[in-house]
Amino acid sequence: ASSVEQLRKDGNELFKCGDYEGALAAYTQALDLGATPQDQAILHRNRAACHLKLEDYSKAETEASKAIDKDGGDVKALYRRSQALEKLGRLDQAVLDLQRCVSLEPKNRVFQEALRSIGGQIQEKVRYMSSTDAKVEQMFQILLDPQEKGTEKKQKASQNLVVLAREEAGAEKIFRNNGVQLLQRLLDTGEADLMLAALRTLVGICSEHQSRTVATLSVLGTRRVVSVLGVENQAVSLAACHLLQVMFDALKEGVRKGFRGKEGAIMVDPTRELKVLISNLLELLTEAGVSGQGRDNALSLLIKVVPRKSLKDPDNSLTLWVIDQGLKKILAVGGSVPEPPGELEVTANSRMSASILLSKLFDDLKCDAERENFHRLCENYIRRARRRLRCRAQPGSWFEDHGLAGKLRAIQTVSCLLQGPCDAGNRALELSGVMESVIALCASEREEEQLVAVEALIHAAGKAKRASFITANGVSLLKDLYKRSEKDSIRIRALVGLCKLGSAGGTDFSMKQFAEGSTLKLAKQCRKRPSWSCPSEERSVLFAVASALVNCTNSYDYEEPDPKMVELAKYAKQHVPEQHPKEQLVAVEALIHAAGKAKRASFITANGVSLLKDLYKRSEKDSIRIRALVGLCKLGSAGGTDFSMKQLFEGSTLKLAKQCRKWLCNDQIDAGTRRWAVEGLAYLTFDADVKEEFVEDEAALKALFQLSQSEERSVLFAVASALVNCTNSYDYEEPDPKMVELAKYAKQHVPEQHPKDKPSFVRARVKKLLAAGVVSAMTCMVKTESPVLTNSCRELLSRVFLALVEEAEDRLWPLGWDVCPPGPPTTTPSPRRVFLALVEEAEDRGTVVAQGGGKALLPLALEGTDVGQTKAAQALAKLTITSNPEMTFPGERVYEVVRPLVSLLHLNCSGLQNFEALMALTNLAGISERLRQKILKEKAVPMIEGYMFEDHELIRRAATECMCNLAMSKEVQDLFEAEGNDRLKLLVLYSGEDDELLRRAAAGGLAMLTSMRPSLCSRIPQVTTHWLEILQALLLSPNQELQHRGAVVVLNMVEASRETAGTLMESEVLEILSVLAKGAEGPVSRAAAACLGKAVEYGLIKPNQDGE
Structure with missing residues (x-):
């Protein structure tokens, strides 16, 4: 008791000195010593005062409540709890505490003043809420008054309306006071500021409230809400996108919860409203006069709301409905080309967003029949485009009177599919005449035709064998495009084509597509940049930046091949480039290029490199040249990380990489063109030589990172891929040496790691990337x-x-x-x-x-x-x-x-x-x-x-x-204390293990549990017959930490039960404790002395004549 009193006094002194943390610690320590209920009430009350000073009002309220539980008439505790409740905004509860204070001490002016103050606050709040209706009406009058010229007044009114709608009570007030109809009038004004205010207010009204959402759509009309998405003003379009997202969330939440809103009212099935909204969004995709930003927002909404959130959800009916009703409209956006008049207005991100939506829809399909329907619709769309191109007089043709535009749209659609659901894109490439059209258009003199064709060629080189075909037949075309084109947009794409061809071998050091040094030269071109400029607004570059960094850090999964299979492959001569006669591949692929992906890829690899080289060298359009370059890069990286699988000659990938870096650093061209350089580097960085050169080029890294933060979002994947390659961030397992030898014996190809992909090189590249x-x-x-x-x-x-x-x-x-x-x-x-x-x-x-x-x-x-x-x-x-x-x-x-x-x-x-x-x-x-x-x-x-x-x-x-x-948590302690489990036994046994660190952890847990749950002490002798030896071993351990834990466990057992203490004192533990108690001053000696003292108190032992 004297210790508790002294600690309380110490805490009071610390509180007076302003050391609230110290006072809190003193009061806590006093509570731990087992104070009387009266002292506990005082200590909790004092702790509440400390928390008030520290502005931790939740803890202050808790401590004051504990004091009141001990002493219901403690006015100080009541007053301190009222202060905490006031700060927490719970004025109604604070008033009740103050009223009790006044009833206990009627003459206390402090209590009276506090009660009057809170009463005034409550009245003000009531008055404010009662006047909300009038304020809402006044705000709408200001916003809709054509005579009101004060823009500042209108701006303030619109802000107040939005803030009010964010609160549930305010949103309900606006809704019940004819607010939706008034907001419709704001939308009809056509003024951007008023439309923004109306849309943001509607967000508050519809947020997480299904019934209000349905009513809002009924008043405004679904078509009217969706049409706002297509306006030219970007801020308004984004606000409309946010509103539609909130509406979708509210409706879908209603579907999951049995069609009930927040107010609990049973609603009609909202599935109809969902489909009407989605139907209008699909119509918006191909509607004339819609802004490019609006189309992007519509695609983003479809991506978020249509596919299932989890594949565990069995219902994909919404996805199937969208595919049947709107797949052609999505393909129309993905296949749009910018030049012909009357085409859809799109942004740099529209086609990529369409590809992602198509990919999400395809991934959401559950069975082969559903996927086959998807393929059929895509092929019919492309086949009809080409057929109607040949039969232009056919009535109702989409491409009637558009000449070559139909063929461009068909090829662009294939490119869109290759970037999204690649299986569908690969099947589309197998259609008769598609691949021939791509190669033919690469040699066109028109920039827009070359752009479309080279991009399609780049995306088509996604498979190693197909890349080999393009390497053999397209490199010369890409090189010609790169050298002769006057358009940067063509040149950069030609460069990326070369980069992609050059990286066809991936990280396989033996799979070089180009001559030695070619990839370094290409990378240098991608990095080249004459001068710095402000960060780009292109966001599609982010993926390419990430890809480049992945490559530089080797951040990709790597699985060692089975050596037996490696040797078998060598024996079968399936992985050696010289075993694929290019002439035979060309002849075969000319006949059966639509028969399968592998053969088609071989055809491209064998016949496309010269074509790409020619495009790169001769084209005068940069947009063509850069695509040709990317095609070469992709074909050059067909071997992946296998050093032995190089598609191009030694050094070719370095040359391609040099070209890519040159393009990347050229700030004179737009971000949409420069992102193709990142695409090229994403392929070429499979080559460790390219990685080393790339991370050494600070200008290229800076350009890459700036591009990743721009508005060109389609570059994200390429950036990520390059980063994975640079950091070698792929899983890698060492192969079994015996299996490798067996594979070699079987003459199967064994993937080889590039010498510069060893850990020391990877760590150096990571450090350079961190510094950049x-x-x-x-x-x-x-x-x-x-x-x-x-x-x-x-x-x-x-x-x-x-x-x-x-x-x-x-x-x-x-x-x-x-x-x-x-x-x-x-x-x-x-x-x-x-x-x-x-x-x-x-x-x-x-x-x-x-x-x-x-x-x-x-x-x-x-x-x-x-x-x-x-x-x-x-x-x-x-x-x-x-x-x-x-x-x-x-x-x-x-x-x-x-x-x-x-x-x-x-x-x-x-x-x-x-x-x-x-x-x-x-x-x-x-x-x-x-x-x-x-x-x-x-x-x-x-x-x-x-x-x-x-x-x-x-x-x-x-x-x-x-x-x-x-174990410091009550719930875990309950688990150990529960009957019928061996948790405690496990800790006791682990405390006797040979592993010293395991013993320390187990003994620490045992000490903590026996301290907090004394009932566990009596169960220790029951869990194992070796418990006494384990405790003795802890006490005799040369490790002070183990000794301390053992002494604490023994002390807890002695204090918990006289019977257990007697058992301990009858054993060798008594002698050990006596020796420890005489040792140097410390926690071990103090715990041992406390054990002996308790045993003396029980009368189990007696002190000797010296009082020890």
Whole structure:
């Protein structure tokens, strides 16, 4: 009692001195000493005062409530709770507390003044709410008054209306006061500011409210709402897009919840309204007079609302309906060409958005019959275009009287399909005459025809064999286009074509498409830039930037081939370029080019390179030359990362890369043209020589990052691919040497790794990318709100982030399973020490955090492909382990990290990922109770318990450490205390294991549990017959930390039960405690002395004559 009183006085003194944190700690310590109920009420009341001073009003209210529970007549506690409630905005509850204060002390003026003050606030609030109707009416009068000339007054009224609509009560007021009809009048004015105010107010009215949404659509008309999307004003179009998104969400939420709105009223089935909205959006795609931005917004909405959110949802009827009703309209946008009069107005991102929508729809199909219907509709669309082109007199022809425009549209549509659902695009290429038309148009003298044809040729070179055909027949055409064209848009595409051909071998060092040095020359051309300019507005470049960075960091999956299969392939001579006679391929593909993808690809590889070279050299249009260059690049990279599978001559890829870098750095051309240079580099960076040159070119990297942050969104994937290649961010497993030898014996091709793709080179490239600001660029890419940021692109970015934070090969995983991490033990489980033994040079992770990498990783870990989410989650785990989570993820963001980390505990993840997730969760669990509750809410405890039985000692130890920190939560303590489980037994047995770090974690958890749950102390002797030997071993351990944990467990058992204490004192534990109590002053000696003192108190032992 004297200690409690002294601590309370110390806290009072600290409070008077302004040290509220110190006072809070003193009061807390006094509470832990077991104060009387009266003292507890005072201490909780004082803690409430501290929290008020620290402006933590929620905790202040909690502490005051605890004091009131102990003493209902404590006026100070009541007053402090009223203060906290007032700050929290709960005025009605604060008034009740003050009224009790006044009734207890009627003459206290402080209470009377506070009651009057809160009463005034309540009256003001009531008065404000009652006058809302009048204010709404007044705001509409100002906005609709044609005589009102004061723009500032109108602007203020519109802002007030929007703010009011964001509150549920305000939105309901506006809706019930004829607000939708008045907002319709604002829309009809045609003034941008008034239309924005009306749209934003409608967002508040419809947000999460199905019945109001249906009523709004009924008043305004679905067609009228959708038509606003197509206006020229970009801000108005975006606001209309946001409104439609909110409407879709409200209607779809109603479908899931049984057609009930917020107010609980039963509604009609909203499926009809959904289909009407989608039908109008599809009509908008091909409607004349619609702005390009409006079409892009319509496509974005369709991408978000039509496909299923999860493939586990069995209902894809909406997707099937859209394919039947609107696939042709989507293809019309994807196949649009800019030049002919009367064509649809599109932006640089429209065709890419159409490709993404087509891809999403195709991926949402469930069976072969549905996919076959998709293919049939696409082929009929393209076939009808070409047929009607030949029979122009046929009535009703889409391409009647348009001459060559029909053929251009057909080829552009094929390109759109190749960029989206590539299976459908490949089948379209097999149609008779399509490939011939592409090659013929590449030699055209008209720029628009060359642009369309070269782009189609680039996209067609997606397969290694097809790339080989283009390498043999299209390189000369691309080179001619690049050298002779006067248009940058043609030249850059020709360059990208060459880059793509040059990278056809990927990272296979033996698969060179071009002569030695060609890819370096191409990359230099892509990087070349005469002068700097302001950042581009092109956003489609982001994907290409990410692709280039992936290549530079080798951030792609790599799976070692089965050596037996490698030797078999060599024996069969299937992977050696010289075994494919180009003459035979040309003859065969001329006859059966539509028969299959592999043969068609071979035809392109064998016959297209010269054509591309000729285009690159002779074309006067830059737009043609750059496409030809990309085609060559794609064919040149057909071998991927296999060093032995080079499609072009040695050095050719370097030449192509040089050309690509030249184009990339040329700020005199538009971003839409320059992004083709990034496409080329995305292919060429499979070649390690190109990666090394690329990361050394600071100007090219800067241009790449600037382009990734521009408005050219279609470049995102290419950027991500290049980054994956540069960082080698692909999975790689070492092959079994015996299998490799067997494969060689069977004369099967064995993929070879480029000497410059070794870890030392990769680490050097990663450091250069970090220094160049790659993290900032990628963070901006992740923030991009565009359909172009697909799940595949997110996966590539996740791989790059993982490569940046990993930055070195693990020395323990997965090969060194028997290695233990070095480092002395600490007071509490420290997974940081374990991790520092696993990776090298982790200090660069600070750069990733400083440039916003932690914030960017969170959305990547929560959305995207399964592989991409796993990679991002693993990168988050590495950051959480090696840095302070509260600094890496400030504020509420730290709670968002828990779910991705828990996902790494699933059995389908690797052992390293499980291990890192456990260490990261251990760090988080040691921070606060709220984080522990978040971990429990994500149902991580069963998985952590499962890993406590893992055979691998590192995983088992990490899981035990994590459980030790989680044991501070009441819910986990309840699990250990529950009858019929062996959780406590496992900790006791682990406390006697040979692994010292595992013993430390288990003994720490045991000490914590026995301290917080004394009932567990009596169960320890019951769980195992070896419990006494285990405790003795802990007490006799040379490790001070183990001794301390053992002494605390013994002390808890002695204090919990006299019977248990007697058992301990009858054993050798008494002698051990006597020796420890006489040792040097410290926590061990104090705990041992406390045990002996308690035994004396029980009368189990007696002090000797010296009083010891």
